[in-house]
Amino acid sequence: MFRARENQLVLPGDFFLPFGGKLNEDNRWVKLAQVIPWRKVEKHCGEQFKSRTMGQEAYPVRMALGALIIQERLGLSDRETVQQITENPYLQYFIGLPEFQQKPPFHPSLMTHFRKRLGSDIINQVNEWIAEEQDDDHADSDDQDGGSGSEADTHATEVRAENTQEMGNQGKLLLDATCAPADIAYPTDLSLLNEAREKLEEIIDVLHAARKGGKRKPRTYREKARKAYLAVAKQRRVSPRVLRKAIGKQLRFVARDLRIIARLKDEVGLSVLSRRQYHQLLVICELHRQQEEMYRKRTHRIEDRIVSISQPHVRPIVRGKARANVEFGAKVAVSLVNGYARLERLDWNNFHEGLTLQAAVEAYRERYGCYPETVLADKAYRTRENLRYCKERGIRLSGPALGRPSKSLAVEQKRIEQQDAAERNEIEGKIGEGKRLYGLGLIRARLRETSETVIALQLLVMNLERRLRLLFCAILSRFMATSVSGRVLMLT
Incomplete structure (x- = not known):
């Protein structure tokens, strides 16, 4: 049951500490709480959920979102996050929370529920609100406790959009794409088939235990299959002929187990299996079909190839990087405006980056009321369709113009290209920051929807950190200006 909180925002001085004292108002978590528009988030979440008068009351939105932000900012596990909060x-x-308490506010298992409850759509909307408010002086007195997003803010945004539309194209839009790798072992055909065989053997044990009449257990040859797998897996270098022979053996073992399960299903049914085992059985059936087809056609490519039984939504993403030619995870298209990152597209299947340019430009126009003056992107975005699209709207797309280069403009064109490359480093650094500091380089969530939520959360945390840095810089500059003016008055 979702219930809106009338006054869930507490000032730092009103937070009760049983051991005395008060919270430091300059603490980073206090300042960060003032940046996030909690009231708008709660109102938006209330519109997403159906109102119910019965059932257990849901945890506050601020508690759910705040716990997820803490986890991604500090890089903690679910249990450690609850422990740190306690x-x-x-x-x-x-x-x-209105006061300090020594017991955990919630169980660590609810962190997964929070990721499912909020979802990537709500997180992206919060990220949009954070990125829209780029001036710290833009907040009014009602936003001091974190409740930004008043009618004055909306009116100011509309006025700014009208002014920029009258001035023509304004600003720069930076675009790039990356892969957010999932936390899975490097997949090989042999290891996947061995894992599938082991899970099928567990399912056979469960189905056989449900049989009546003391019937004999079907033979699976699990010891023989395990020995055949280890004989090849322990070798440093395996020839293609030996590897193909080992894959064929494991395929036959998996096919035998699937036939056994089909017979046992007619006797006892699949209702005795757990939800996880039933899902694994469906994934393994598709995995066996793909591996058998690739084995028969002597190829290593197939559409929607499964590379993980526990995470069947993960796909191989060919990136062509020096460190890893192929990565396994979600492909993410990111845009950067004034230092704030936004998620333009997230897909588990590989896609061409150039297809996201027009949608990103139209989203920029919807946000700011005008088209960007310049779009900085790599060569993948310079398709003929994108060049024509940008030319019709007066947008300069980074890179050389089509056709034979002019000798008279060669020096100027080279200077512009160097400047664009230097400015485009900002989005490369932003993606690197997300991978090094905020977990974008390894997504530990296992479900598809929770993984998408984690990726959106990491971009949100990066934008919050930027807002926090700008806030402290503004406070420091005002302090320095006050000190200098005070010294001038003393000297005069």
Whole structure:
């Protein structure tokens, strides 16, 4: 049951500490709580969920979102996140508790429920609100406790959009794409088939235990299959002929287990299996079909290839990078405007980056009321269709113009290309920051929907950190200006 909170925002001075004292208002978690528009988030979440008068009352939105932000900002596990919140009063204030408590505010298993409950759509909307408010002085007195997003903000945004539309194209849009690798072992055909065989043997044990009449257990030759797998897996170098022979053996073992399960299904049914085992059985059936087809056609490519039984949604993404030619995860298209990153597209299948340019430009126009003056992107975005699209709208797309280069403009064109490359480093650094500091380089969530939520959360945390840095810089500059003016008055 979702219930809106009338006053879930607590000032730092009102947070009760049983051991005395008050919270430091300059603490980063206190300042970060003032940046996030909690009221707008709660209102938006309330519109997404159906109102129910019965059932257990849901946890506050601030607690759910705050816990997820803490986890991604500090790079913690679910259990460690709850432990840190239990021990730290600033983290308890950040998630909206009115006073310090020594017991955990919720069970660690609810972190997965929070990721499912919010979802990537809500997180992207919050990220959009954070990126829209680029001036710290734009907040009014109602936003001091974190409740930004008043009618004055909306009116100011509309006025700004009208002004920029009258001035023509404004601003720069940076585009790039990357892969957010999933936390899976490097997949090989032999290891996948061996894992599938082991899981099928567990399913056979469960189905046989449900049989009546003391019937004999079907033979699976699991020891023989395990020995055949290890004989090849332990070798440093395996010839293609030996590897193909080993894959054929494992395919036959898996096919035998599937036939056994088909017979047992007619006797006891599949209702005795757990939900996880039933899902694994469906994935393994598709995996066996793909591997058998590739084995028969002597190829290593197939559409929607499964590379993980536990995460069947993960796909191989060919990137052609020096470090890893192929990555396994979701492909993410990111845009950057004024240092704030936005998620333009997320897909588990590989896609061409150039297809996201027009949608990103139209989204820029919807946000700011005008087209960008320049779009900085790599060569993958310079398709003929994108060049024609940008030319019709007066947008300069980075890179050389089509046709034979002019000798008179060669020096100027080279200077512009060098400047564009230098400015485009900002989005490369932003993606690198997300992978090094905020977990974008390894997504540990296992479900498809929770993985998408985690990726959106990491972009949100990066934008919050930028807002926090700008806030502290503004406070420091005002402090320095006050100190200098005070010294001038003393000297005069």
